[in-house]
Amino acid sequence: MRFEIVHQTVYRFHRPVELGEHRLMIRPRDSHDLRLVEATLQIEPPSALRWVHDVFGNSIALASFAGRHDGLSITSRLVLERFARQPQSLEVDPKAACYPFAYGASDRLDLGATTRMEDPAGRDALRGWTSGFLPGRRAETLDLLTRMASAIRAEFTYEPRAAEGTQAARETLRRRSGTCRDFAMLLIEAARHLGLGARFVTGYLYDPALDPQAADEPSAPIRGAASTHAWAEVYLPGAGWIEFDPTNGTVASGDLIRVAVTRSPSQALPVSGTFLGSRNDAAGMEVTVRIRAIA
Incomplete structure (x- = not known):
């Protein structure tokens, strides 16, 4: 089957804060049972992004930010094919x-x-x-x-x-x-x-x-x-x-x-990171995941 997956994580703050580095574990690896067709990643505010493999070989994105911001939005869109095990x-x-x-x-x-x-x-x-x-x-x-x-x-x-x-x-x-x-x-x-x-x-x-x-x-x-x-x-x-x-x-x-x-x-946290400020600065976090089968 072919799937489209949209995974969005949104952080909100009561006042602008400095965002620390964020670690994103949201991109699968190609294998005989899974083929990645498309992968896009949108991050707002803009970030400097670098990709690494962790100790297990997983694909990890590390996002760094400049300035102060009152929110952070991370949206991953994947199109992939999943092959059922025989x-x-x-x-x-x-x-x-x-x-x-x-x-x-x-x-x-x-x-x-x-x-x-x-x-x-x-x-x-x-x-x-x-x-x-x-x-x-x-x-x-x-x-x-x-x-x-x-x-x-x-x-x-x-x-x-x-x-x-x-x-x-x-x-x-x-x-x-x-x-x-x-x-x-x-x-x-x-x-x-x-x-x-x-x-x-x-x-x-x-x-x-x-x-x-x-x-x-x-x-x-x-x-x-x-x-x-x-x-x-x-x-x-x-x-x-x-x-x-x-x-x-x-x-x-x-x-x-x-x-x-x-x-x-x-x-195995999909999204993790830090910000510089007080605990009370955090206004909330919302995560949405939408998966649909496509032709």
């Missing part, structure tokens, strides 16, 4: 098809920090939760991960939260509620607790119900499509990085539009 691409190496299994030496080295929990203090809570999916202590690996993602969708309450930050997995387990990034981190920490490599993904989620040009609406409500979205990827030999969206209980969905992958949610 079922045969989910074939896991026979040595990893049943959990538990051990990664090969090369994979262990390269996966590195993606196998280490962000919050080791939550291991007991995760042990209790994940054990419910392993009654016989063994399971088909892909099925195990799919059942955990589906359980989050079915048993946890989705509660959008404007405040920055991500709950620790043990807090999400205690509250039984959270945002898409909380649910992604719960699944990531559960996978890491089980010794698997997992990483955080930020991007967008297409919902036909929000697209006036779509012919059909989904049979089940889609959660998290009105703004940026977050999900998890888990590495399984043979199949590679597999996308799990615990907010909606899906696996390898073609409606997930990846922008960047990181080890931790704190590294």
